[in-house]
Amino acid sequence: KAGVTQTPRYLIKTRGQQVTLSCSPISGHRSVSWYQQTPGQGLQFLFEYFSETQRNKGNFPGRFSGRQFSNSRSEMNVSTLELGDSALYLCASSLAAQGAGELFFGEGSRLTVL
Amino acid sequence: GQQVMQIPQYQHVQEGEDFTTYCNSSTTLSNIQWYKQRPGGHPVFLIQLVKSGEVKKQKRLTFQFGEAKKNSSLHITATQTTDVGTYFCAANFGNEKLTFGTGTRLTIIP
Numbered sequence: 001k002a003g004v005t006q007t008p009r010y011l012i013k014t015r016g017q018q019v020t021l022s023c024s025p026i027s028g029h030r031s032v033s034w035y036q037q038t039p040g041q042g043l044q045f046l047f048e049y050f051s052e053t054q055r056n057k058g059n060f061p062g063r064f065s066g067r068q069f070s071n072s073r074s075e076m077n078v079s080t081l082e083l084g085d086s087a088l089y090l091c092a093s094s095l096a097a098q099g100a101g102e103l104f105f106g107e108g109s110r111l112t113v114l
Numbered sequence: 115g116q117q118v119m120q121i122p123q124y125q126h127v128q129e130g131e132d133f134t135t136y137c138n139s140s141t142t143l144s145n146i147q148w149y150k151q152r153p154g155g156h157p158v159f160l161i162q163l164v165k166s167g168e169v170k171k172q173k174r175l176t177f178q179f180g181e182a183k184k185n186s187s188l189h190i191t192a193t194q195t196t197d198v199g200t201y202f203c204a205a206n207f208g209n210e211k212l213t214f215g216t217g218t219r220l221t222i223i224p
Binding site: 033035041042043044045048055056090092097098099100101102103104105106107108 | 144145147149155156157158159162202204206209210211212213214215216217
């Protein structure tokens with residue numbers, strides 16, 4: 001079966017712009033989690049959506065937001081981009097809520113902010 | 115806050131040597147997962163440990179969960195070049211949220 005699909009894979013933005021990233025989970029998976037990965041900070045949890053509801057949220061500013069659609073596809077948005085937002089953004093889907101079982105990660109969206 | 119410490123941050127070993135990475139928490143965990151991320155790739159699930167004192171093996175990999183469910187380790191016997199990557203633990207503190215360790219980057223010297 002198809003894995004987790006993230007688009008776009010690479011993108012370059014400038015400070016102050018906003019960006020929307022998309023994630024299509026594995027068919028049947030209802031949980032979608034988002035992580036920010038940087039060399040210095042490892043994998044930082046952004047938020048998790050389950051059946052269109054945000055279940056958990058990490059310690060990121062309000063500029064970071066997300067949503068999940070009825071088909072379980074999810075988007076995350078970052079507004080007013082800062083240089084420090086440059087990172088690999090990973091999406092992971094799972095059958096059950098986070099923590100209960102295996103996370104399946106996508107290839108990620110690599111964001112560069114100039 | 116709930117954090118999990120993972121050490122070492124980097125490990126360079128000669129091919130054929132053993133490798134171990136450790137994760138430690140100050141509070142009891144519900145379960146712990148391990149992931150591997152190859153260079154340029156994405157994290158891939160290896161295993162989940164749930165029971166106190168649990169030991170699981172996958173070929174040359176041995177995973178342990180401490181008796182107090184506060185620490186865990188991943189041991190690789192006789193490393194091979196295919197073992198290169200970053201190994202992450204992911205701790206579940208019972209709040210239905212996984213907290214990832216900072217990872218141990220393993221490099222193999224042929």
